[in-house]
Amino acid sequence: MRIVSPARGILPSMPAHLNALATRHGVLPLPAFLPDATFGTVRAADADDVRTAGVRALVMNTFHLMQKPGSSTVQALGGLHAMTGWNGPIMTDSGGFQAYSLIRRNAKQGRITDQGIVFQPEGAGRKFQLTPEKCIQLQLAYGADIVVCLDDCTHVDDSLAEQHASVRRTIRWALRCKQEFARQLAMRRLDDERPLLFAVVQGGGIPELRRECAEALLEIGFDGYGYGGWPLDTQGTLLTEMLALTRELIPLHLPLHALGVGHPEYVATCARMGYRLFDSALPTRDARHGRLYAFTADPRDPGFRLADRWFHYVYVEDDRYIKADTPISPGCDCYTCTRYSLGYLHHLQAIGETLFYRLATIHNLRFMSTLMGLIAAETTVASAS
Template structure:
């Protein structure tokens, strides 16, 4: 287990262009940035042991406030020793606020200044999620990095609706910060979330207001929700200059290997996405030569490994023919092996980015790598 610290910090070690190499310090250890956080929605990275997640190179994982508050319940997790103990992960944990899931999964929801009243997608039970309650839940879970409650909207949307959601999220940020200051344990950190759709002026207003609240880190939310990569990157280019260079920048819910490389190239430090494990469960593998769909018949008699360059035994030691057979047969092992492959690939990708930044050759590395994997 890593040595515990009672403070949160971020150290920018070097840059290559706008790409940043850093160290993020939390009570449960140090995170090397740029970092990709495997998504452990309900306290598990689907189809993987946490020993595999750690061996793949992940320093930090993400868990979901909405799902854990509904089942098994944040109070129960706290009674059982907190989320780190509960899920047997001794590294840093980031929890999202639950806002996105409330908007996308709840059967019935009512938005107000106070918060969001909704019905559980599991059993229809009624719940109220406020900025203060979201902080309470995350403190009960014991996560190292917590997120403010915000309102997420699907793009494209009417400009008036985008502005209304951004302003509401700012008011919720102020309330979340006040609640966090009275309830958090030493070393925990709360991040503010920049909203505003793809409107550069709304994003600037959101960023400026959050920076004025002096959060220890900032997330860019509300992207990768239908706007396309080009518009996402243009939005990042507009908002990142308004965020402090001395604090971490987290792009929420992103994304493909190409998304990660191009976002790091613009100055993003942290990412999360379900894509590696979700695609693995459906037979799609990420490799250094691009995506491979193991469902395709072309692999049925191919004895070669999936990716001989991979650090992951599942990519090196099993034939494409066997992986194809497992996926086509619906065997659990197929989903497990390909989720492992993809989790390892994403961590290899982040490690390669960190090395390229340290050697001040990120743009050349990015061009070469994108030509092979896109």
């Protein structure tokens, strides 16, 4: 995969205030990778684990949490922060992407109308309805720090008509979200310490629609924006041009989130375009599957650069690691690597021990937070020069 080096000039100079995002639960340094804690936990790891791995914010899921444990339970347990033990910023994804994924896979599971989204997941006894208004109400009730507008997601290969409809609906829903957000803030007297509100730019692979969507959302006015839609093509390659265009459409002083981007190479690529927030279940899922992330050299080495082959996978089940008395990644300072050898992790994985999931998850998350630091350092150098 092509890696764009900062010397080649694609990296924009980032305005200083975009190096951090102020939220109700503390300042979030940027760039930031937000692991997916869909159901209120990063799988296999608890709040302390995630914090220790250098993670500063999490993404949870409005749609999944309304089913399990249910919004009244989240509230009974004191909101997402109290319930999960996570005291940093929480972004709650709107559920638009999940609706799209589920309904695309099986049209019987729900439908999307101008009014909103209705799901009836297979096996679930009840229906779940998400309107733009309800989506905002839920996120505020959960205590989210970054609230995301309900959007109408598409695949890049969907028809022009579908992309048109998606953009039209996404803009209308964003407006309804903004209005409901204002109503809720007034009602809840949250004006002084309000969460941030992000909107999502749709438009598939059609530049004119991306532009139309971005401009309309900017006119409504949000605290941040996200790149919406699946960010990879059917071959799994990053939609670099469309991502770059969308970044150009959103002024640099506004934070832009590459929703669903989590592959380390893609994160680095998007960060260089100016994306400042990332979220994905990929690093933690890879961890549970024994695909561990390693830098090819110690990243604390002054000569280390995010160029050429800067990272590789360690497949923990490989027999070569049976007696490996080394950490996963050279010089890694994560909880796992400072305590346990690769050989022990191989053993834990081989016996199907769930402790392996935890230790691997902590490592991959630490890799991602280290990567964020390396990108930040690179950006600072480029901006200063």
